[in-house]
Amino acid sequence: MKTAAIICEYNPFHNGHKYHIMETKKKTGAKRVIALMSGNYVQRGTPAIMDKKIRAHAALLCGVDLVIELPLFAAASSAPDFAMGAVALLDKLGVVDYLSFGSECQEINKLKAIASFLIKYENEIESGIKDFMSLGHSYPKAKELYLTTHLKDASMIQILKQPNNILGIEYLKALIRLNSSITPVCVERIANDHHSTDLTPSISSATSIRSTLEQNLIEPLFSRVPDSLHDLYKHHYQHDFPVCSDDFSLLLQTSIHSTDDLTKIVGISKDFSDRLMKKLRPDQSFEDLILACKSKNITWSKTSRNLLHIMLGMTDSKFLLAKKYHMAPYYQILGFRRDSSSLIGAIKKETSLPMVRHLRPLHDPLEKEQQILLSVDQYAHQIYQAVIGQKFHTILKDEQIIV
Incomplete structure (x- = not known):
C-alpha cells in the first residue's frame, strides 16, 4: 500500500x-x-x-x-x-x-534541474551572494541578483521568486x-x-x-x-x-535580558545583537521589536526567527x-x-x-x-x-x- x-x-x-x-x-x-x-x-x-x-x-x-x-x-x-x-x-x-x-511551477523536472544546479555550484553561489550582501542587499535579493547573471534560462529566475x-x-x-x-x-x-x-x-x-x-x-x-x-x-x-507573537512579548524581553551572550544563539551576529540592544525598549511588543530590528539586509522572517531563538534558548551548540x-x-x-x-x-x-x-x-x-x-x-x-x-x-x- x-x-x-x-x-x-x-x-x-x-x-x-x-x-x-x-x-x-x-x-x-x-x-x-x-x-x-x-x-x-x-x-x-x-x-x-x-x-x-x-x-x-x-x-x-x-x-x-x-x-x-x-x-x-x-x-x-x-x-x-x-x-x-x-x-x-x-x-x-x-x-x-x-x-x-x-x-x-508544475514542471517537476525543471524544479529538479534548478535543485541540481544549486547543489553543483553551491560554493560559487554562496560566495557571490556574500558579495551582493556586502553592498547592502538582503539574502533573498542577493541570491536573486547573483542567479540572474548566472542562470541562462530566464524562466528559472521567475520560478525562484515564488515562495512555494x-x-x-x-x-x-x-x-x-x-x-x-x-x-x-x-x-x-x-x-x-x-x-x-x-x-x-x-x-x-x-x-x-x-x-x-x-x-x-x-x-x-x-x-x-x-x-x-x-x-x-x-x-x-x-x-x-x-x-x-505579542502574547510572548514579556517572555521575549526577559530572555533577551537574561542571555549573557546573544551571539551564542542560532542566527545572531554581533551586528544583529548590537542593533537589538540599541532598539530595545521595555514597552515593545514582539511584533514591535521585529519591525524595529528588521533592515534592508535582514528580512522580517529572519528577524522573527532570531528573536524566537533567543526566547527559546536555541544556541549554536545545540543547533x-x-x-x-x-x-x-x-x-x-x-x-x-x-x-x-x-x-x-x-x-x-x-x-x-x-x-x-x-x-x-x-x-x-x-x-x-x-x-x-x-x-x-x-x-x-x-x-x-x-x-x-x-x-x-x-x-x-x-x-x-x-x-
Whole structure:
C-alpha cells in the first residue's frame, strides 16, 4: 500500500490544504497520507496560531491518516534546514513512497534541474551572494541578483521568486543530498498568493486567515475551511486560540535580558545583537521589536526567527547537535486515525529513529545529545502552554488525537 507524505504547518488548516491532500492521493494513487507538521512554533519565526493538537485533529478530519511532529530545531529554521530536517525524518521512517508539495511551477523536472544546479555550484553561489550582501542587499535579493547573471534560462529566475517553489526546491535538494528513494510530486498552488493578506472566496492563504483571527473575527473563517472543521474551531475559539507573537512579548524581553551572550544563539551576529540592544525598549511588543530590528539586509522572517531563538534558548551548540542528526533526532506521533494502525506498525518496524511521546522518551532509549535537543523542545512546549494558561485560563492536556 503506497504512502504519501506532506510537510506542513496547517497554521491553520483551510480549504487549500484539503485540496492538496485530495490532489496528492489522486496524483500518486497513495492510500495513506502522513502529515509531517511543525509543532507550536513555525518556520517564519512565530508561535502557531493554534496548538498543535488542534491542527493535528483538523488534518485527521480532512483526509490525513497520521500526523507526526517536526522537531523544533527544524521547524523554526530557515528554509534549507527546515527542508533537510523534514525530508530526513520522512526518509528515516522507511515507509514513505512520495513527497507531495505545493508549488506555483508544475514542471517537476525543471524544479529538479534548478535543485541540481544549486547543489553543483553551491560554493560559487554562496560566495557571490556574500558579495551582493556586502553592498547592502538582503539574502533573498542577493541570491536573486547573483542567479540572474548566472542562470541562462530566464524562466528559472521567475520560478525562484515564488515562495512555494523556493521551499519545494529545498525539499528536492534534501532528497538529492540524502540519496533518498522518495519520489517528489508537486501539486499546483491555487487561489491567492502565499503571503497575501486578502481574504478570497473559498480558498484563502493561511496568512490572510491568521490576520482575520488575530482581529478576533472568526465568522469569515467558516467559508474558507472545510465544513468538518467548523465545530472543532468553534469549540476551541477563545478557549485556547488564537495565539499570536505579542502574547510572548514579556517572555521575549526577559530572555533577551537574561542571555549573557546573544551571539551564542542560532542566527545572531554581533551586528544583529548590537542593533537589538540599541532598539530595545521595555514597552515593545514582539511584533514591535521585529519591525524595529528588521533592515534592508535582514528580512522580517529572519528577524522573527532570531528573536524566537533567543526566547527559546536555541544556541549554536545545540543547533550543531541537531545538524548531526540532519535536524531529525527523533519523531513524535501527534495523532492518527484508528484504521492506520498498520501504518504505525510499519514505521516501528522500519525506522531506526527513536520515538517520543508527549516529548518524553517512551520505549526507545535516547542518546545524551538527543536528550539535550528534546529538553529544548520540552521547554518550548511548556512556554506555549503557559501563555495559553495565562491568556485563556485553560490548561492543555498532553494527549494523542485519535479519530
